[in-house]
Amino acid sequence: MDPAAFAIQLLNGVQYGFLLFLVAAGLTLIFGILGVINLAHGSFYMIGAYFAYWLTARTGSFPLALVLALPVAALLGWAVERFAISFLYARDHLHQVLLTYGLILIFNELQRIVWGNDVHGVPLPDALAGTLALTELQSYPVYRLVVSGLCVAVALGMYAVIHTTRLGMTIRAGASNREMVQLLGIDVKRLFAIVFSAGAALTALAGMLSAPINSVYPGMGESILIISFVVVVIGGIGSIKGAFLGAMLIGLADTFGKVLLPDQAGMVVYGLMAAVLLWRPRGLFGAGSA
């Protein structure tokens, strides 16, 4: 591989990693703090994408669709937490898996009824639709770079909230020892509601941002869910830092796996996960790891 191609592949991997991070960040927080295995996480990704498609078609503006859809997604996340997930905190993981799997089926069926089974594209505003020439043959879509920039901004914002605010402190505490936080008299009910709806909104945002890149189609939530779980497991459950590093590793492994080991490309990310778990069974930044 010549240096230019290598550099572009590096860019591809990092850019894919950023998008994975947005989805995995919410998943890892919900898993780490609420202790809930939320299989319906991918559904928020799908809902975000369909909202982006639907509102862009209605309003004619993709950025406006984003602004309108984000609060709706957060509200939906709040409602799901309040009316479904909150009954699960005292129960074991099997109940959580059953309920959240049921939610997947419900959301998929709703999607089918409301939007049908077609594949949809989401048009970008002209300002974002351009490309930058990288080599004489290949250029890079401006929008992908914008998405990466937004992801970095969100990651920095999350870092600031988690490390400098009181809410962030309780979130960190909750991730490392949930029982202790409850015993200290912190309003966990409110904390859980905030974390869940923020996680849902983040994932929906990832779905919205990726809609113009990936197009919008039935079943898109499930495909992202599996890879996000891999990211969370590699990074360590509950760790935002871990989710970021895990997403970068997966993004790069997937990209270079496809080029260098095409026959094993489907397995590379899982091989990486297995290797990380052998080395650090709780993931890179998992609670309780050395």
Add this chain to the structure above:
Amino acid sequence: MRLSRRRLLQASGAVAATGLVPSRFAIGQSAKVRVGLLLPYSGTYAALGHNITDSMKLAFAAAGNKLGGREIELVQVDSEADPAKAPANTNKLIVGEKVDFITGPVHSGVAMAMVKIAREEGTIAIVSNAGANAVTREMCGPNVFRTSFSNWQVCQPMGAEMARRNLKRVVSVTWNYAAGKEMIGAFREGFEKAGGTVVKEILVPFPNVEFQANLTEVAALKPDAVYAFFAGAGAVKFVKDYADSGLKARIPLYGAGFLTDGTLRAQGAAAEGVLTTLHYADSLDTPQNRSFREAFKKATTRDADVYAVQGYDTAQLLIQAMDKVKGDTKAGKALIAAMEAVQFDSPRGRWTFSKSHNPVQDIYLREVRNGDNAVIGIAQKAVADPAKGCGIA
């Protein structure tokens, strides 16, 4: 016309009581013909299943909802496009519902199970979409028919076409799964026979739709053209990414027809100029196609597509063959011979069967122009699948 013939038959049925004609014939006349449909009515492929079903109903309605004088009863089972459930679903129709014909499915994995059981039970199976080559090759049999296409059939003609366009070095891209490999393999066979070289076969893990790494690889290889097969969401994504990467302006994109069929609205301008081959095109300018599309639109308010055509032709096959044997579903060899002999002008063109019971059909060369697959020629006329390993061919 049909009525009087039926009366005549009934009269001959009465004569049959004397023992000249088997008595099942007279009994069969009064019972309904049961046609089983094993198609996806839920999930990703639901739209395909509904289009195949609705166009069959359309064709049957035009024939008075009768096959050879007998009322038609459709028995629909949702295949869910799930190969794991295919044996149970097939048995439900063949053994449980005792259908006279079983048609469908969309998914090749489901088709393999359906055809296997139909061969064991002796029920006539008509595959109305799944393109796996094996259906009319290793799995072929006297009671196995296909009204759609084989993967080989729709892709192989593009090889010679691209060689004619003086393209010598080509990179192929598809998902790493059975259908993708069959399509690319067929293209490669045609292209290399015509003197071209496939410099690299890129296989993307199925159903991954993150193509950036592969596109960077294409740019590094600098081929004369790219040949691709993807379907559904993957097709939309690949065509858009290919255009966004800037490759489309320098390296033309060719592919199997499914790359741009039913996906053009989502692909938008990115698909303009992409060249594909298929056994049908929406824009085919023949009286049969125009009137079919009009009737389908009127009946369903949806636009017809290649799947609807395949459903329509499946129904035509049944109508013609059953007329010939006068509705006798137990006619065995006579019924199969009648099906083999069916010829008509389909919306896709002149229709005949090959010896392995796969259609012999023209493969059209289509170019995406103004959001439509415009027919710019015939890549190869009257293409028949080679039917390697088929015992009856």
